[in-house]
Amino acid sequence: MKADPSLEKNEKALQGLLSQSSDFKTSDFAAGDRRYRLFYLDTMIELAVVQDHIIRPLLRHTDVTVREAVSILDYSETELLSVASKALVEGKTVLQFYGEAKFYLLGTELKKERSINTPVNERVLRGSNEALIENLDTNINLMRKLITTPDLAVKHYQLGRRSNTKVAVLYLNSLANKDVLKEFDRRIGRIDIDYVEAPGFLQELIQDKKNSLFPQILVSERTDRVRSYLMDGKIAILADGSPDCLIVPVSFWAFFQSPDDYQIGWLIGSTFRFLRIVCFIIAISLPGAYVALVTFDPRIIPFEIALTLQSSMQYIAMPAVLEAIFMLVTLEILREATVRLANPVGQTIGVVGGVVIGTVVVQSNLISTMMVVVVAFTAISSFVIPAYEMRSAARLLSYPFIVLSAIFGLIGLVLSFMLVLTHLARLNTMGIPYFYSGLSSDTIKDTFLRGPLGSLKKRSKESLAQDETRIRDPRGWTK
Template identity: 70%
Template sequence: MQSDRLTSNNTRVIQEQLSNSSDFQTHDLTAGNRHFRLYYLNTMIEYAIVQEHIIRPLLVHTDVDIREAVSVLHASETELLTDAITAVIEGKTVVQIEGETTLYIYGTALNKERSINVPVNERVLRGSNEALIENLETNLNLMRKLIATPDLVVKYYHLGRRSNTKIAILYLNSIVNEQIVQELDRRMNSIDIDYVEAPGFIQELVEEKSFSLFPQMLVTERPDRVRSYLMDGKVAILTSGSPDSLILPVSFWAFFQSPDDYQINWLLGSTFRILRVFCFIIAISLPGAYVAMVTFDPRILPFEIALTLQSSMQFIAFPAVLEAISMLLILEILREATIRLPSPIGQTIGVVGGIVIGTVVVQSNLVSNTMVVVVAFTGLASFIIPSYEMSSAARLLPYPFIFMSAILGLIGLEFAYLFVLAHLSRLHMMGVPYFYSGLNAGSIRDTLFRAPLWRLKTRAKESLTRNKVRIRNPRGWEK
């Protein structure tokens, strides 16, 4: 009677902890002289596993210990109801034997996940066509296959009091800087939040400068890219429910690198990387430079160009600063519309809306032809940046440049550049400089441009790695 009361009390406690959920089920069975009760959520378990590997062995092997009878790979024991409740929520089946206080936990979770597909946000011409998915175990499987070494360390965290989100941190033990791992561990363990929506939540909760427009962690969905950064001594953060990985610490220049840079000739790779940096400068300052020259300093332009600008702005009622801000806002509205609408409609709205609005605003003398060209070029320059986070920063930075140029002309533009450079120079991530570390003699070979692979003998200094040598004898065939 006491054991029956214990089993009933356990059922009641688990039911109450699960807020009396209707999908919580118990199953009683008798095998020989033993009575079993199974606890599970019927929406989370694989019925075939429960039937074939738990119930059937218990009914057949009536005189065998449950540890020998049940053949489930993930099995554990506990005497705590809190552990049993957590296991039930995770899709496991808990078995209790009448007369015993030990609870047996078996992994029977139903796994429903999408197949590994091609990267959507980081398409490249050459390289792997596999992308991370929302299942953490599958992502770790991909990384283990790409980095087949016992040196790869995986550490688990559970964040969120209510969501209990599972997070994994990956690094190569013999390469990574121990202080960076310890500092990240301290920050992760200090997070106290109800639920975690990764990777955005983790990025904001871990980074040092929360009010900076510049991303301080690199987000990628490509396993091969995660592997390359791990090989450089960096740390990767993978989260259950997210197809993205966070990489840290990274420098400002990492956001202009693409996997394609290392799959083509180094001269072409360097050219494209310099082009991205140049386009970033164009994206943040071209509208401001236009406003400064038109409003304050038209005399620095060649005479023919000044006449062209004067003729295009002859009947424009709005000042140049309002032209620039309004056209940039229209560009952002069109971009958001193409993203939020379904794909076929979004592409149509983007093309037709851009043509119609551009034609109408010019013909109605609200905006000059030159301003339309400037804004269009600014938008294209921001889209060439490989990182979505850095591209978003490049779309917001033109506004302070425009305001400074409208107030002080080219001097204001120079002040805006100084403010941005000073801010970048002050940024750190895990004690690693964000900007100027990529401009020293040892790192510039793989930041501003891409040197030949046989010249990249050491890892980037920004990682502060213990093992700095990456290539020992790259062209040993040459005698």
């Protein structure tokens, strides 16, 4: 529907398109022989900008065009009412003067955002303390300040039929693989949904296997981490209203890496990296291994330890498998209560609840003391994993390990590992192998361990970067 030369008719039409919203306002003024009307949502605009950069210039310059008079960069024109209504909800002021069937769309949006703080979910030991926030433009600004090259490309999308969520895709044009970009563009372009909640909706809608426990897209709020992945030729996805960034494609090993590994010596960084992978194995298998040993194969346990286990389990009527499941479920309930409650109360519930429940279940002979130790060590091991999604996957994986170990003993434990490895080997991320791409001869130096910088000459295989060489002559001064 096109604009009408009548200001009153356009006002009624825009009011109808905006569902009779109470914050839709109009303002009339005259400059010379011209009669102007402003249409705007008073909850979305900066009034000072309207007065200083639209009304005053038009009153001062009565013999020039609107484009020449107003001092606003965000300027466009349209004859469509639908375009004008969309501009209004974006915070723009729509200008029309009587007798002309045209709208002038002027950017006057009110910008309110929280300040840039340190990362909340990813603790920084060394490196940048700037974290992403909910404003998309500010996040792009942060990334452009960190990557000062015209090679950084930003592509915008609008997802959601009703929400019109703004999404930005960042990549380095000379590094990102064109086939991966094309596949990503195909997937995100075919999303047909009313409302997009980032990053959760996007993560589920574009990943390869939606039913896998293992995360196939990395989520980060650290700007330095996003920069490092962009420099590897990967793609970063930012959404308006979310302080998180999605990284694709990534391998299984990326979830055990931390930017802090590269801020310290490679020997220390390698130790911490290896420790995280060992803790992941402990988190998924320790309760199952305990159940298998005490239920089927106690003779494998050294005699002194077996005596200790026997004394702790002497009056316990509950089978070991039920002990493990009961304690893990109790731990999950405590963890969820700690997260959902207000911060001071949540910390109190976590400490008091853990101590009280642990003491009561042991003294009442419901759970053995050794099972409390096993579950506590399992929980601590899962907390060592840097990525929240991988921590959650490790906690949930422990349950099938327990069940198979309770049925088949140590054979069930081995079978569980085989099933997990088979599943990982079959997973893809954006059509690229998820697990074994990090085990090639060039990139294995940055998976289990963090090798010296001089040995990390190749970029990760899963990124399929156009330029595979990352480091050429790092210590040229020694020649």
